[in-house]
Amino acid sequence: MPSDAQPVSILFVCLGNICRSPMAEGVFRSLASSHPLISRIDSCGTGAYHAGDNPDPRTMAVLRANGIKDYKHKARKVRVPQDFEEFDYVLAMDGMNVADLRGMVKRKGLGAEVGGKVRLFGEFGGRSGGEEVGDPYYGGDDGFEVAFEQVVRFSRGLLEVVEREAEERG
Numbered sequence: 001m002p003s004d005a006q007p008v009s010i011l012f013v014c015l016g017n018i019c020r021s022p023m024a025e026g027v028f029r030s031l032a033s034s035h036p037l038i039s040r041i042d043s044c045g046t047g048a049y050h051a052g053d054n055p056d057p058r059t060m061a062v063l064r065a066n067g068i069k070d071y072k073h074k075a076r077k078v079r080v081p082q083d084f085e086e087f088d089y090v091l092a093m094d095g096m097n098v099a100d101l102r103g104m105v106k107r108k109g110l111g112a113e114v115g116g117k118v119r120l121f122g123e124f125g126g127r128s129g130g131e132e133v134g135d136p137y138y139g140g141d142d143g144f145e146v147a148f149e150q151v152v153r154f155s156r157g158l159l160e161v162v163e164r165e166a167e168e169r170g
């Protein structure tokens, strides 16, 4: 890795910021919080329904069962335009999240470069066309286990891309 590689910041986004995006944040923190190419990791929701709440207990249970025991978060809504200015990657869990985020970018007239930061997290899973992380909120615990398997896989893929891009820039 080149010594002058610029670290990047990552924002994970879902609807409520209590199930999927905190799970992604917790997993990615456990993989990469001390990685020299990662400067900041956070998560938020496109909606404010749960602002100030802790993550869903089912998200915390899946994290804990997989050895991630120190993750803490309070839900917050995406800040426009600040989050789009401050973060390099704005990674959405499903297509509706992508559309909502791109709509916000467009309404604020933030431009194509900012819009290009918004991507489906599942693009990093290595399957063609990408994958959505389905909303597990109204379902059973198995939905949280499926989401966990996905966010681990996508997080590893993302880290590989960040490392490769730093290599190419250097």
Ligand code: 4NP
Pocket (backbone or CB within 6 Å): 014, 015, 016, 017, 018, 019, 020, 021, 049, 050, 135, 136, 137
């Ligand atoms: P999340 O799940 O977007 O993965 O945090 C949801 C949590 C709450 C609601 C919807 C989705 N809700 O409508 O309250």
